[in-house]
Amino acid sequence: MDSPVFTPILIMNSILFAITVILIIAERLLVFYGECSITINKEKILAVEGGDTLLNYFAANKIFIPSACGGKATCGYCKIEVLSGGGHILPTEEIFIGRKERQSGIRLACQVKVRNDIEVLISEDLLNAREYKATIYAMEDLTHDIKRVAIKLDEPSRIEFKPGQYVQFKVPGTDEFRAYSIASAPSSANLIELLVRFVPGGLCSGYIHEVLDTNDKINITGPFGDFYLREDSDRGIICIAGGCGMAPIRSILLHLKEKGMPRRLTYFFGARKKADLFYTEELFALSRQFPNFRYVPALSEPDPQDSWTGETGLITHAVEKFIEPGAYAEAYLCGPPPMIDAAVKVLGNKGIAEIFIYYDKF
Amino acid sequence: MELITIFIASIFTHNIALTYILGMCPFIVISRNFNTAVGMGISVIFVVTLATVINWPIYNKILIPNGSELIYYLVFIIVIAATVQLLEMLIEKFFPPLQTSFGIFLPLITVNCMVLAVSLFMVLRKYGFIETVVFALGSSIGWALAIIIMAAIKQKMMINSDVPKGLRGAGITMIIAGLLAFAFMGFAGMVTLQ
Structure with missing residues (x-):
């Protein structure tokens, strides 16, 4: 029993124990506010x-x-x-x-x-935000690192949101939440879609990409956010997005599609390679259906085998090229912070006042 | 006489901030505003005295008789952390106005190295209980004095003088600390420890 290692360990633990007990008692007695x-x-x-x-x-x-x-x-x-x-x-x-x-x-x-x-x-x-019990309805790979997650709401069964807002996804088994923009139209109140990009080492995106499966039960809260379509305005709309920034913009587009595309809309989407583009067919089909709508994807580093004939370079170059100065428009931006900062500058040069530029950085 | 020597020496000639260069992070960062520095100083006096008073019997009555001196670093750190927690609760409960003025510094003090240093000096110099109390009180008063003087000088300087751009912030603090240390060295003739 008198080993030179055993006694210190025993004493260390008893001191720790004593301190813990004292602190717990003190907390019981002292921390009470009525x-x-x-x-x-x-x-x-x-x-x-x-x-x-x-x-x-x-x-x-x-x-x-x-x-x-x-x-x-x-x-x-x-x-x-x-x-x-x-x-x-x-x-x-x-x-x-x-x-x-x-x-x-x-x-x-x-x-x-x-x-x-x-x-x-x-x-x-x-205050309108609620907690929803929900079930994963479907999952689908859109690109090598972006997944579409369709979620069916069970309790309550309908969510009311403005196109562009986001919900918080509770990572099961933890108290952590991550925010994802809703990618579906507000009219689809029972079934919402999220776009989740895989972030290496990311807790929630890792969970969604590797663990989550259809029929899993999850919790989400929402809707949140002041990034949403201003419907009382009659200005033209410029949307600029990159990567998962597609989600809120898609919600806005689907909403306007149902309304018959009442306002002129140009959508700039920036990606690196052709493999990073998604919903391309759907968006071009939309632009054939409505002359008011134009889809402009731009690739910054197209592969030779992509045989890309569209815009190249940063998305801000495409904006520079297609938007005429002094346009009567408002802009919705969603993407990584450097892209947003650059785009805000370009739009400012085109004479669009900052109060008409709405953005969501992530 | 011995006690008075320890008290005076730990405040002036052996000032823990200016002679031993301990507790520098808060000394440099929290010395921007006079009132804040006073709050921080008072909290340090409380915590250091209390933690050292608790550490003395634990070291001398529990660790030494059991031949477990080698874990005293660990024990001291834990005791300091617990003391700060306890003090925070007491202040919150009984002196709510104090909580807003200096309670917010308490969690920062847990990691102030001078708190640990005072307990280690106590071991190194083999102080008795009364000597330990006096030494802890003196050291912490010395540290509080140093940070309060520093804050007063910096506050005055901010208003009245044009500090060169490259020296603003930590740079000028270091220079002032150096000059202050020289000033405190002037007390060296008065008393010395060991």
């Missing part, structure tokens, strides 16, 4: 036992604030406006919240602990 109330938008009041974060109370009360990191203050999605009772902004939040937002009381819901009565504002759109 009944607190959370007032949402000055009307709805939640009565809760204090001590946990706002995000967790919202989740427990079926209010779905978007959050991809599960409350670790690493994604910065769960921004809400705290009117009173939130305390001082924490160092963990500072990187996500700009000076202007700070003044209007924007906080990360996952970092605000409820210790007293608290008043918050949540946009109506978020």
